[in-house]
Amino acid sequence: MNKIDIILSGIGGQGILSIATVIGQASIEADLYLKQSEVHGMSQRGGQVQSDLRLSDCEIQSDLIPLGKADMIISMEPLEALRYLPYLKEDGQIITSSEPFYNIPNYPDYNMVMDKLKSFPNSHILEIDKIAKENQIPKSSNMILLGMAASYLNIFTIDQMKHAIEKVFASKGEKIVNDNIKAFNIGLSSVSK
């Protein structure tokens, strides 16, 4: 059985659901089973949001990932990556933005957050918003993050993922598609496996 369990996390409005939509589209291309649990409603307003994404070539039972079973945490925000550590399996990957989102007065010491993240050998941390801005694709930082995760999402081929990006953003025009592919490539090449 080939399967991948992913925790997607971030702050409401950061675009984690777009990452989920692309992975969902890729799962259709790859003819995989998918279950994706989302957060709607109150928490979306600047609160912590999370999505459980389960992919498998066999039927999936639970919509939720059990503790200690996630292969990967993909997070748009460093503190939010750490929030879901109890779900990560021992050698699981952490793919996260290094850029904190300060919308609470008691945000923990940033160095502590970073030290904790770096203590994981399988953590991949990048200033995705900064890089996105430098590359004139400020709205595509989430696809940089997906690119970083791509080489560990070995249930898909890279082409299947790029095709999924094209399909998901097609309705928004060629420029948006190209920006997102560019972002994906930046993320992909930033992670050496």
Next chain:
Amino acid sequence: MAQKQLVLGNEAVALGAIHAGISGVYAYPGTPSTEITEFIQKDSYSKENKIRSKWCTNEKTAMEAALGMSFSGKRTLVCMKHVGMNVCADPFINSAISGINGGVVVLSADDPSMHSSQNEQDSRFYAKFAMIPCFEPSTQQEAYDMVQKAFDLSEELKVPVMMRLVTRLAHSRTAVEVSGIRPQNEFNPVTGNDWVLHPSNSRKLYDKLVEKQPVMVQSSSSLGFNRIEKIAGKGVGVIACGLAYNYVKECNPQNVSAILKVSQYPIDPEMVKELAKISTEILVIEDGQPQVEIDVQAFLSADYVVKGRLTGDLPRTGELNPDSVAAAFGIKSSKVYDTPDFMVRRFPQMCVGCGHRDVYTALNKVLEEYPNARVFGDIGCYTLGVNPPFYTLNTTIDMGASITMAKGAADAGLYPAISVIGDSTFTHSGMTGLLDAVNENADITIILSDNLTTAMTGGQDSAGTNKFEQICIGLGVDPEHIKVVVPIPQNIESIKNMIKDEINYHGVSVIIPRRECMQTLRRHNSDKKK
């Protein structure tokens, strides 16, 4: 030809209802139910076939209108979040007595663990209370398939049928295989006075409803949504309701004799007895309150061991998850890492630039001068005024309670009694309370924070938009004490003075800060660009 679509549980229900031949959906938005009606509103087949789908003012008007459509022979879906059942309880319970003509499915989306709700009440009790069947799907596919069966059963038994979802199914996406679309019912209104629930009719109709009960039980054991899956010889008999079935399969427990998968109520006691016979004890796993656990105990001899939420084998509160279910079987969690000690909660907040923020900023300044004041809140984005940095609200109970509670508190001598309510909540359940306040000239100050939409659930139409001043005048509020203002930072001082003036006026006043929601504004602007 069968075709697969990637949909949310809610969208599976919507598709199921469209394909089952509904002529209308009646609903008030509420997490986690909102996407059902939104899907039907956007669906091209629904539009072409004029399936009625506009939002209703509240769940009671929705339920009653649906009953009217059913009276006329058409199939209707009614959707709401669990607490909406409280609002429509009167027509809901009585529709089981009157019976229905065109099929009626009442969908209630429960929110165990209260992700976006004030309680985690269990809608299955309402179905039991009304003595009607209830379906509880375990997967999105089952949700899709069930809707049609629910309409069939509704028309066969001539009662409304409930469908209960929980957040985790409503908001989980997966591929669902869909089938063909069946035509809508013919227009065929009821004649005569059978639907007049005066005592002599009601007594007869109630007896009829009681007579239908064995048929409902029979349906639960024959439709196939409830079934016994034998696993090993003797062992624990598991009753897995709704989503619980998936969690049991996920943790794959040993020493289980069989699983009774339950997705339809009322449960057939014979199925429970059959399970008990081949098992050493029974473990009931259900989302919500321990309803089945109590029923099962009653079906079996007093010394038969039944475990569940009541016995502490599962947590008494909160939604089920794969870990709590695994723990009930003694399976150890695979958790490796703990959350760091420095982790803090990130509360949801009002958007940057939101008008409610300016209202609370001004109100908080006024409150500094009135230490005896209390602020009665309501349900919507502005409920977040309880959180940092505002900490403004003293209460939030249910839709509309801000006005009536402020009135009651003022009756008891509280001053200043201030109510904060949103536009959609005001038309949902605030207007009647305002009439009470006007009739007694209650000394209250109402802040009707109007952002021109039902914002918390994602920006649905609000029933009273452009009508609030007229509504307040019509209900008898003195026009001198209806004040409208634009909540922007530059106006904080004038809003502050306005609130103070109205506190100093000893009667009913309504201040209406009005500015469009930031979320819908952004959406409208990007629509314009297209």
